[in-house]
Amino acid sequence: MACVNPDGTLSESAKALLRALAKPTAAEEIASQVGQPLFKVRSSLRELTAAGLIKEAGEKFLITESGKTRL
Amino acid sequence: MENTMVNEAKAAEGLPRIGSPAPQFEAVTTHGTLRLSDFKGSWLILFSHPADFTPVCTTEFIAFAQIHGKLREMNCELLGLSIDSVYSHIAWARNIEEKLGQKITFPIIADLNKEVATKYGMLMPGESKTETSRCVFVIDDKQVIRAMIYYPLSTGRNMDEIVRLLQSLQTVDKHKVATPANWRPGDKVIVPPPITQETAEERVREKGLECKDWYFCKKDLK
Numbered sequence: 594m595a596c597v598n599p600d601g602t603l604s605e606s607a608k609a610l611l612r613a614l615a616k617p618t619a620a621e622e623i624a625s626q627v628g629q630p631l632f633k634v635r636s637s638l639r640e641l642t643a644a645g646l647i648k649e650a651g652e653k654f655l656i657t658e659s660g661k662t663r664l
Numbered sequence: 665m666e667n668t669m670v671n672e673a674k675a676a677e678g679l680p681r682i683g684s685p686a687p688q689f690e691a692v693t694t695h696g697t698l699r700l701s702d703f704k705g706s707w708l709i710l711f712s713h714p715a716d717f718t719p720v721c722t723t724e725f726i727a728f729a730q731i732h733g734k735l736r737e738m739n740c741e742l743l744g745l746s747i748d749s750v751y752s753h754i755a756w757a758r759n760i761e762e763k764l765g766q767k768i769t770f771p772i773i774a775d776l777n778k779e780v781a782t783k784y785g786m787l788m789p790g791e792s793k794t795e796t797s798r799c800v801f802v803i804d805d806k807q808v809i810r811a812m813i814y815y816p817l818s819t820g821r822n823m824d825e826i827v828r829l830l831q832s833l834q835t836v837d838k839h840k841v842a843t844p845a846n847w848r849p850g851d852k853v854i855v856p857p858p859i860t861q862e863t864a865e866e867r868v869r870e871k872g873l874e875c876k877d878w879y880f881c882k883k884d885l886k
Contacts, residue, residue, distance in 0.1 A: 595696025632702040632741060633695055633771075640696065 595633070596640045603646075603663055610637055611646060611660050617653035679785040682811060686710075686803045687783040693743070694753045695771035700807065707740035707834075708803040709826065712786040712796035716748045716756040720820045724798070725757075726766045727823045739805065740830055742770035746796055747781060750774035791817055800826060802833060839885055852882035 596607035603611070609627045618626070624634040638654055641647045646660035680687060690699045700708075711728070713721040725744070732742055746753075757768040775781050775796075786796040798815035810833050815821050832843040841853040857879040858864040864878040875881040 630741065631705065632698060635702040636696050636698050 596637050597644050606633075607637060607641065608664060610634070610641065611656050611664055614647055614654055614656040614660070617650040617655045619653050623654070678783075680783075680801060680809045680812065682809055684809055686801065686807050686809050688807075689780045689783060691745075691773040691775060691780055692750055693771040693773050694750060694757065698743070698771060698773075700803075703741055703743070703803070704807055705805050707735075707738070707805055707830065708743060708801075709735065709740060709830070710743045710745065710784070710801040710803060711821075712745045712781060712784075712799045714792065714795035714797070714817050715746055716752045717759070720818070721746075722756075722760060722764070724820050725760055725768060726764060727820075728770065729766050729768050731823045731827055732769050734827060735830065738830055738834060743773065744770060745773040745775050745780060745786070747775050747778055747794060749776060788814075788816075802829060804833070804837075835885070841883075841885075844882070852884055855881040855883055857881075 596604055596610070598604060606627070606629060609629075610623060613623050613626045620634050620638055621631060623629075623638075624631040627634070629637075638647065641660070642649060642654070646657060646663060647654050648657050649655075686700060688700050690697060713724060715721060728742055728744070735742060748756075753772040753774055757772070761767050773780055778787065781787050781796050784799065784801060786799045787793065788797045791797060795817065797817060798819070798821055800811075800813040800821065801809060802811040804810045811829055813821070813826070813829075828848065831849050832847060835849070835853065836842060839853065840856070842856060844851075844854050847853070852874065855867075855873060858867045867873070867881060868875055868878050870881075873881040873883050
């Protein structure tokens with residue numbers, strides 16, 4: 594897992610993504626904000642969504658209350 | 665004998681073909697779980713190597729890492745693959761950086777169940793049943809297979825040719841031309857031959873072209 598470690602802690606890149614999602618943001622915008630390749634951002638967004646830390650808002654993504662507690 | 669030929673023909677039917685959509689997959693990599701669709705919008709060079717911690721593969725990995733920046737400037741990502749575990753990939757990438765001073769910046773698929781290797785025909789049973797050959801798939805930004813290169817276990821690939829191939833494909837797309845043998849950026853390109861007698865006659869009168877005959881014309885790209 595790239596974002597959520599086996600012990601449940603988050604990687605630094607995952608925290609950077611969560612911080613970038615205070616308002617609804619598209620994957621392409623996030624990639625340029627955090628300086629990660631788009632393919633990696635897409636993969637991380639999928640993982641963070643499955644973990645309930647972010648949610649989809651149309652074509653964009655937004656941090657959840659659960660996600661905020663992990664920062 | 666006949667059954668073997670039928671089986672081989674059936675197996676080949678599902679293999680990637682130039683101009684066909686690239687087979688989709690989801691795989692564990694050194695950069696997390698990736699899907700082919702994660703790369704949509706950028707070109708991708710998907711390549712396989714026989715095994716981690718082997719000398720020819722190590723020289724290739726260093727060489728791939730050295731062209732990674734140039735490929736990214738061309739909107740192209742790199743994705744490696746072998747039938748090794750993700751832990752082996754991580755250890756090998758760290759070893760290359762520690763012993764040989766080259767950071768491996770691209771993800772590597774840990775294809776232990778051979779799922780991606782089988783989809784892409786990376787295993788050559790006549791050569792090895794457990795190691796993938798040195799395959800290269802150039803996949804465009806719409807996820808169509810645009811070129812394939814297959815090298816045997818014994819022979820390391822030429823990075824200049826991989827970069828040149830990508831440069832050619834992107835030039836072909838942008839300018840609707842073809843590229844001649846040994847073409848390099850800046851060289852003249854081939855104008856696609858006319859397909860009617862009328863356009864053949866127009867072609868030889870067209871200005872700005874270097875024509876040897878109606879079917880064989882080159883031009884400079886502005």
